[in-house]
Amino acid sequence: MIDPRILREDPDRVRASQAKRGLSGDPVDRALSADEARRQTIMAFEARRAEQKSMGKQVAQAKGEEKAALLAQTKALAAEVKTLEAAQDAAEAEWTAALKGIPNVTAEETPAGGEDDFVVLETVREPRDFAAEGFEPRDHIELGRMLGAIDLDRGAKVSGSRFYFLTGVGAELELALVNLAMEQAREVGFTQVIAPSLVRPQAMEGTGFLDQAADDVYRIDGEDLYLVGTSEVPMAAYHSDEILDADTLPRRYAAFSPCFRKEAGSHGKDTRGIIRVHWFDKVEMFVYTTVEESYAEHQRLLEWEKLFLDKLELAYRVIDVAAGDLGPSAIRKFDCEAWIPTQGKYRELTSTSNCTDFQARRLDIRGRFPDGTKQVATLNGTLCAMTRTIVAILETHQQADGSVRVPQALQRFLGREVLEPVAK
Template identity: 65%
Template sequence: MIDLKLLRTEADRLRAAQEARGESAELVDRLVEADEARRSSIAAFEGLRAEQKTLGKEVAKAKGDDKAALITRTRELAGQVKAAEAAAAEAGQAFDELMLALPNPVFDDVPRGGEDDFTIVSSHGTPRDFAAEGFEPRDHLELGELLGAIDMPRGAKVSGARFYFLTGQGALLELALVNLAMAKATEWGFTPILPPALVKPSAMEGTGFLGQAAQDVYHLPADDLYLVGTSEVALAAYHSDEILDAATLPRLYAGYSPCYRREAGSYGKDTRGIFRVHWFDKVEMFVYCRPDEADELHRKLLGFEKEFISALEIPFQVLEVASGDLGLSAARKYDCYGWIPTQGRYREITSTSNCTTFQARRLNVRMRTDAGTEPVATLNGTLCAMTRTIITILENHQQPDGSVRIPEALRPYLGGREFLTPVG
């Protein structure tokens, strides 16, 4: 949710932000009108309510015909007050619904355009030349089957398309990644958290996942609960309706949880293997901070992601996402794309977003300073999305015999082993 002052004093800035996202500025015009209607209806209600209170005092003092007239007017006014109260509530609800639909304004220097208009910020590492090494690389699914690490047929049998089992060395590889990610996060000052994967509608709405992203969310109607697509949701709602002492900021959390996504609209895309699935596990970084610290901390989150990917010895690029490809809550986002040899291209493996005070306003998370209370800023960043990280490890570190070299950073969490080896 935006600062209401922006709507009243800088509506043109909001219109420009909508256009930068490729969306209609008409929403801002409707919001301006709704805000005026809401304030007008509240003023009308308060005026009638004030008159009602004044008449109540006059009735107590009046006598005879004057008192009878005042009582008649009081009865008429009671109906008018009730109607005005209902009108104010209706106008307020209409305004709130429009406010929830308005995205976070993007920063002025974010690249303009859509999904393909990102800016490459930096490149790290050099992809292997498999031809020079004398063999054709296998894709992650073929490797996973050779290693006894990935079982897609039984995943489909048990749960349907885009589900899988990680078995044997695959399961151990994920657990090693979780332990490495949590060890690094703790080293960087994050508090480890195991958050719930089911949340109330208020948490989903507060983080901006019930708007344009609603089609990708699993809902349990009988309980009115949602399966999270990222632990960002639970971590953002962790301090909802709380006032934090500014002296305790920033607060850094690292959450590990399963994530569920319907992948609506992805029919026919990435159907082979575990790149695009309905369930995966993820370690997510989340930060509450003072608004003036958000930019610096956003760069730090990106730095942590880069350090982690580099530790896994994966070639990757850092992209700044264009304005039209940002989610509802992000004012700026960076993605890290890891190299996938068999696809001959970089694919998204992590992202980090600066949500400014947008989510905090929706979730009512504030900080107390000497000057009073104000919303905090929130940021999020993927440290390790397990399935896609496993893909990049298998493909980039494979050997001609189907074995996979384990990056040195992971070896302590796999009993010192240097290779994953084919089974039977």
């Protein structure tokens, strides 16, 4: 949740952030009112509690009828104190709920507006001109069949729509991508992690996903557990309720996990292929650092994502995502979108978000600094989401006969330079 000091000292800044996201300013007013009510109940409780303590001392010194009278007053006062304490607890809960209802305050640089109001920051490589090469590109579904790499029919038979099998070179390609991503992460100082895909509600709520995408989250019936849509969730909760030494920051992790999403609200979108699926594997970068350093770290995460896409020899662009398309935890987000030839457009492959201290406040993650303890900042960045990356590789590097050239960086993991169609 946001820093209460920002709300109290500069509420107009919070209202402006709400407006950039396309949200009402009412939650800001509600939180301010809840804060004032909370303060009033605290003052009333503490005043009566102090009176109760003072009267206790008087009772100890009194005798006879005076003591009996004071005891009667004490009993009535104790009941009032109990009532005021309950009111204080209720006001505290109302204040916390109101504060949690406000998303993070967006960065000044974040564009205002919704999904279509992003700003293109950079375009890397021109999309391949298949017409100049004299053939019509095949989509990843046809290429997947020809290569024996993707089995959608049996995925649907076994698990339902938006499921798939990666087979043969498809499975090899995913493992090659995992190895390349983890190798790059290790080389720049990330600790490799295999993260759980099931988490408790505190982890999901603490990262903002029950606010942002509750309808898109799988919950296990009969269990107090959720399936994660990204390993950002377990990695954010990894250091929950801990105080980290300042000299151990930044802490950088590269986590592999399966990811699960209902894809609620995507009816009719990307119903074919493996662009939008209910399950996929991903390598996610996650960082704990100071709020002051988080802005530079955000740029580093973006550069590492770009480096990975460069190794895959893909055409892509970098966009500054508009405020209305941010999750509640993020103040700013960059997406890298790869060109998908048969769709004739760019599609998101990676994203990186700076969440400053928003998640750390919810999860109680602090740092121990020379001037005391305070919340740290958290950042996340996708290094490789497997299915969409496989789509981009197959369609971008295909050849006229249905074979696919393997990017040089992946050749040593796959042991070949070309993926050849299999005999039918």
